[in-house]
Amino acid sequence: MSERFGVYIHIPYCLQRCTYCDFATYVHTEIKPPEYYVSLVKKEIFNKRNLFPQRELDTIYFGGGTPSLIPAHLIVELISELAKFGYTTGPQTEITIEINPATVDEKKLETYLKAGVNRFSVGAQSFSDRLLKMVHREHNAQQTVQTLELLRKYNLNFSFDVLFALPTQSLDELKYDVQVAVELGSKHISPYCLTVPEGHPLSKNRPLDDEQIEMFNVIHTELSKKDFLRYEISNYALKGYESKHNMLYWTDQEYWGLGLSAHSYTKKSSWGSRFWNVNSFDLYGKQMDAENTLQNIAAHNAQQIEHLDKHQALTDFCYTSLRLGAGLSVDKLGEKFGTTTLDLINKIAQPMLDKNLMSLVNNHYVLTNNGVVISNQIFEKFAFLKEDLATL
Numbered sequence: 363m364s365e366r367f368g369v370y371i372h373i374p375y376c377l378q379r380c381t382y383c384d385f386a387t388y389v390h391t392e393i394k395p396p397e398y399y400v401s402l403v404k405k406e407i408f409n410k411r412n413l414f415p416q417r418e419l420d421t422i423y424f425g426g427g428t429p430s431l432i433p434a435h436l437i438v439e440l441i442s443e444l445a446k447f448g449y450t451t452g453p454q455t456e457i458t459i460e461i462n463p464a465t466v467d468e469k470k471l472e473t474y475l476k477a478g479v480n481r482f483s484v485g486a487q488s489f490s491d492r493l494l495k496m497v498h499r500e501h502n503a504q505q506t507v508q509t510l511e512l513l514r515k516y517n518l519n520f521s522f523d524v525l526f527a528l529p530t531q532s533l534d535e536l537k538y539d540v541q542v543a544v545e546l547g548s549k550h551i552s553p554y555c556l557t558v559p560e561g562h563p564l565s566k567n568r569p570l571d572d573e574q575i576e577m578f579n580v581i582h583t584e585l586s587k588k589d590f591l592r593y594e595i596s597n598y599a600l601k602g603y604e605s606k607h608n609m610l611y612w613t614d615q616e617y618w619g620l621g622l623s624a625h626s627y628t629k630k631s632s633w634g635s636r637f638w639n640v641n642s643f644d645l646y647g648k649q650m651d652a653e654n655t656l657q658n659i660a661a662h663n664a665q666q667i668e669h670l671d672k673h674q675a676l677t678d679f680c681y682t683s684l685r686l687g688a689g690l691s692v693d694k695l696g697e698k699f700g701t702t703t704l705d706l707i708n709k710i711a712q713p714m715l716d717k718n719l720m721s722l723v724n725n726h727y728v729l730t731n732n733g734v735v736i737s738n739q740i741f742e743k744f745a746f747l748k749e750d751l752a753t754l
């Protein structure tokens with residue numbers, strides 16, 4: 363398959379700060395207005411326009427935060443700005459926007475559609491008002507359903523985020539959430555297990571480890587019954603509805619992240635480089651004002667760029683590929699890292715094959731259901747230090 367390329371644009375405005383959320387976002391009334399923020403992102407496009415080859419984009423992803431909270435014309439302006447500098451879109455481009463329930467009306471939706479937005483990721487989280495309230499979401503289940511009715515009226519492609527393992531959440535409540543998500547016509551579902559640090563108010567009364575494993579199993583069983591495939595550890599889709607954008611991250615493709623906290627990956631240096639933007643709104647503004655030459659960008663970004671060594675590239679490759687339903691391609695790994703590295707991977711994989719934590723399918727290492735449950739422990743075995751590869 364040819365190389366693919368996409369752009370992520372971070373929109374850091376939210377109605378409220380959900381207590382469990384660690385993303386770089388602000389309550390919309392507490393920072394400068396979105397018009398100003400979008401002007402900064404436009405500067406960033408201009409400043410960094412030569413870092414990636416101009417081409418038709420495979421994907422654009424507006425993530426957040428709550429991109430649907432800002433005026434829709436600003437989303438359109440960003441798509442146009444990219445096109446102005448050669449990052450064009452066409453009928454094949456997947457353009458996703460994250461929307462929160464009750465932040466989109468018909469007019470907004472039509473503006474998105476005219477600009478080519480063709481995928482909607484809905485932050486439903488749960489269909490239980492009790493649980494939504496508990497995690498301090500502004501919307502209720504009825505508002506989620508209304509948002510979906512709107513999307514269905516236009517026959518649109520949408521995905522749901524479902525949050526689970528919430529304090530006091532029962533298996534039946536989770537089963538209900540998954541069933542409703544499917545019944546409402548979602549073709550893609552991302553179940554996220556709540557992650558909060560110890561001592562966080564939401565860390566109390568959560569399902570125990572065994573119960574959480576049960577929850578993973580309930581999700582898998584319910585979605586499998588409806589022909590959803592787990593194409594990535596936290597993502598299920600009907601065939602053909604996988605997120606093309608997220609697939610870029612998991613298949614070693616280049617991507618350009620614009621806006622606050624956004625991350626990019628380029629293969630220009632020998633093992634590739636990652637670079638990223640700061641989390642602070644004020645500092646991002648200052649950097650974008652100053653970064654008007656490529657030299658400035660390099661100087662500024664000294665703290666915000668990492669040229670990967672082989673061991674880091676290998677760790678990334680294994681981690682992202684093993685998350686995929688299709689698994690880690692033995693051929694691709696050998697092609698990119700060489701046969702001696704492949705021998706090392708085969709040696710590490712063997713005990714996991716023996717324990718039925720992984721299987722070899724079409725020459726790909728794939729996590730089994732048992733493996734998925736303890737995936738973090740498996741990923742650790744494929745995390746490499748420089749010295750691990752020194753003798754190869």
Ligand SMILES: C[S@@+](CC[C@H](N)C(=O)[O-])C[C@H]1O[C@@H](n2cnc3c(N)ncnc32)[C@H](O)[C@@H]1O
Pocket residue numbers: 382383384385425426427428460461462484485486487523524525554555556557558
């Ligand atoms: C950054 S949010 C953006 C989407 C949208 N603003 C929303 O909240 O619905 C993307 C997804 O990350 C998930 N998420 C955020 N914080 C999380 C946490 N602490 N643990 C698990 N999932 C989390 C939520 O399910 C959310 O839908």
Ligand code: SF4
Pocket residue numbers: 375376377378379380383384385387426427428462485
């Ligand atoms: S609405 Fe979404 S992005 Fe905003 S704080 Fe809540 S979880 Fe985070």
